[in-house]
Each structure stands twice: as C-alpha cells, then as structure tokens.
Amino acid sequence: MGTAVIELDRVMANEGVLAHVEEFSLTVHGGEAIALVGANRSGKGLALKLCAGLAAPASGSVRVLGVDPSAASDEEILHLRRRVGFVFAKPALISSLSVYDNVAVPLRYHTELPESAIRERVMACLAECGVDVFHDHLPAGLTMGGARLVALARALVSDTELLCVDEALFGLDAGELVRFRGLLEKYRRDKGLTIVVSVNAPTSLFALMDRLVLMRDGRLVAVCPPAEASRVDDPMVQDFFGNN
C-alpha cells in the first residue's frame, strides 16, 4: 500500500445549511480507489471537497498530498490543486471556450509545453474519453454525459496524482459509464492514480473500488470492501442496496 495521499482526522465542516460532515476520519493511500456512498444530502460531496483540499474544515485536520490546505500559503494551494483533478457534478466547463481549449487550459497555465505538444496531448486525452469529435464545439452543444467526459479529460490531461469525481454517475449513459470506468481502471493501473468518487446509487463502478465509505447525515457509517457493504447493519445502507 502506498503512502497516505489523503488524511482526514475527526473533521467537522459545513457549507451553510446545505451540507455538513461531523467527526469524519478517513485515510486514502496512493493508488487506492474509494467511493463515498450515500443518499443526497449525506455530506459526501462536502467530504469529497475536503479530500481534494477544496473545502476548509471548521475543526479537525486535513492533509492532501502532504499539504494542510488550511495552513498552506496561496502558492502552495495553487501547487496542490495542480496535482489534484476534480470533476464537479455539473461539468463546469468554461462556456466561452471550445472543448479543445477547455482541456488545454491547465496545460497552458501550468506547463511550458509548446502549442503543438499541447495539441497532441489534448487530442489524445479527448480521444481516450471518446469526445475528440467535439473538439471544436462549445460546451453548450454537448450532452451532460459528453460534457462530463470532457471535464474528466480536463482533470486527467495534466500529471494528476489524485482524481476526485463528484456524483460519478450523473448524466452518463450506459456506454459512457463503461468508458468512464475503463478510463479510471487504465489510469489507476498505468499511472498509479488515486481515485475518490462520490455516488448516490449502487453502480458497477463499485467493482473497481477498494473500499466504500458509507455516509449518512454527514457522518461515516462504515468503511468496507464493496462485497461486504450490503451486509452493513444500518437502515440507510439496507435501503441503499435495496434490501428493505
């Protein structure tokens, strides 16, 4: 097992009245794939942002890739974020830029690669995600699934060490889900990518995960391998897996 990439220790945090997490502790090691699982409003989205260093805890400690985001300088935060790919539930593509430019943005800002090398890398990444035919389209012309795959390409095009995907299933059709899962498998296998996703329904993605982190009302219910999750003695978990 690799070194700890994410360390959350008794974290409490909230996003207004919309979401909160309480007494949340979790350690994710390098190359691991985990899923934060729970119903809507269970706090998994906020937990995911904490894992990516995008949200600040009210109490407790957070370390992402060895950095404590709440104690880091602006420069350190920017550097940390370059190493973390985050895919929002809404695709959040920059609406005034083409699909190609959206994926090229992190390379243009964080590397000194010439435009020809950027083009090669971006088109390869778009092709992997199956959205290269849309490279000159604006995001408004894409389906939700297509836009989320472009957002995934944008998160993967840099040398990302940690990938966080919010509401991993949102907007993907069956074919896109297969492609999405294949990409996660490939990047994990080939590049040792650490993966954290949040999901609100049982999914075939669970087969890819080392652990499921089951959440309810902002609290951690259980952390277990996917095969054991449906046996966790908790009403939310039983509802989630359709056992009730």
Added chain:
Amino acid sequence: MIAWTGRKTVEGVAYAADILFLGFLAFKELFSPARHGRGEASRVIVRQILFTGVDALPVVGALALMLGLIVIIQAGLALPQVGAGEFLANIVVAALVRELGPLLTAFIVVWRSGTAMCTELGNMRVGQEIDAIEAMGISVVRFLVMPRMVGTIVALACLTVYFDLVAIIGGFLVAKVTLTIPFLVYLEDIGRALSVTDVLITVVKSALFGLVIAVICCHHGLSVAGAVTEVPQQNARAMLNTVAACLVLDILVSVAFYVR
C-alpha cells in the same frame, strides 16, 4: 439614523477596499514574471478589445457626431451674441475633449461591456466554472480579471480619442450648415486651444475609467453567490457604482490638473 450612517460608511469603506484590492491583484498579475498562461490571457485581451473597442465604433461615432453637432451649434450661435465668437474652439476643447468625450465614452462602455463582463462572470459563478478554474490551480484574477482590465483600458483610451476626433471634425462639418466659420480657421483655432497636456490627460482619464469599469464589474460578477437571480442584481449595482466612480474620478482628475 447614526447607526445606519455608521453601517453604510463601514460598508462603503469595505467595498472600496475590496475594489482596490482586486485592482491591485490584477496589476500584480499583469506584471508577474510567470509566463504561463500569457497566450490565453492575450487571446482574452484581444477579444475584449474587439468587443469593447471595435464593435462599439458605430455607436460611439454616432453619439460623438450628434454631441459634437449640438455643442458646436449651440456655442457657435451663442458666443458671437456676447462678442466671444473666437472662443468656440476653447469651448469645444473644454466641453468635448476634456469632459464629455471621456465620460460619455466611458458610459457607453459601462452599458455595453461592463454589463457583459458582470453577467458573464456572474453566470460563470452560477455554473461552477469559477470553482473549476480555482480547482485547477489557476488564479481567477490572472485568468479572468487581468485580461479584461487590460482590454478595457486599451479599448476605452482608443475609443475616447476616436470620440473626440469625430465630435470635433464631424460635428463641425455637419454644423457648417448653420455656421459661417471656415473649416480651416476652425481647425487652426482647435489646434491652438488644444494642448498636448489636454490630450494626455484625456487618455490617462480614459485609461483610469477603463480600469474602474473592468475592476468594479468583475468584482460584482465574481460576487454572485450561486443563484441566477443574483446576476441582474449585481449587474444593476455594478452599473450604478461604476458610473458614480467614473464621475468622482473625473472630478478628481479635473480638479488636480485644471484648477489653478
């Protein structure tokens, strides 16, 4: 009443501090040695100049022509009645070049480009695009504010010079129907009345207006918290505050340079 005044004063000071800080950050990014992202910023600057400057040429030209016509006709008819006909050029320079040119051009830019900037950034906030930019480790000021600020400053300075030229020359040519002054004499008078300092102050004033418009409108766009309904509200505040800031700035510059 005292509490209300105190609260409003504190809010006003905090608002001014936010605007100044955003302007400072944008300038810092402009002169940052980091080369990354300069190509992307240059593209936004060019787009901003095209939209704010080139696309506004017809409306600014039409307004300049009509305003020049009004000022020149009124001054050209009224001044000879009080024996001051030879001061037409001085009035044109003082009214059009020093004051109305920069101010009205700035107002057009506020209504066209300021609203566009504020709406675009507000919608980007609602669509989580700004969260995504921050999540990529890209400075929002470097990516969004600085290029818009530079583009607006350049475009507004150029538009103001264009406004002044159209107002002075075009206005006179149209007004010639009712006036008896020969065009070459009028041009010579304008040349005598207009100093290099006037032109420089006009350009500097326009650049300051461009800075104020871009920074205030970007600030309000970025202040949208998440609801679509906030976008027009922030837009309205941005327009009012920008116009007020331009007027205050205009008074300060005029007092600083022209009051002896």
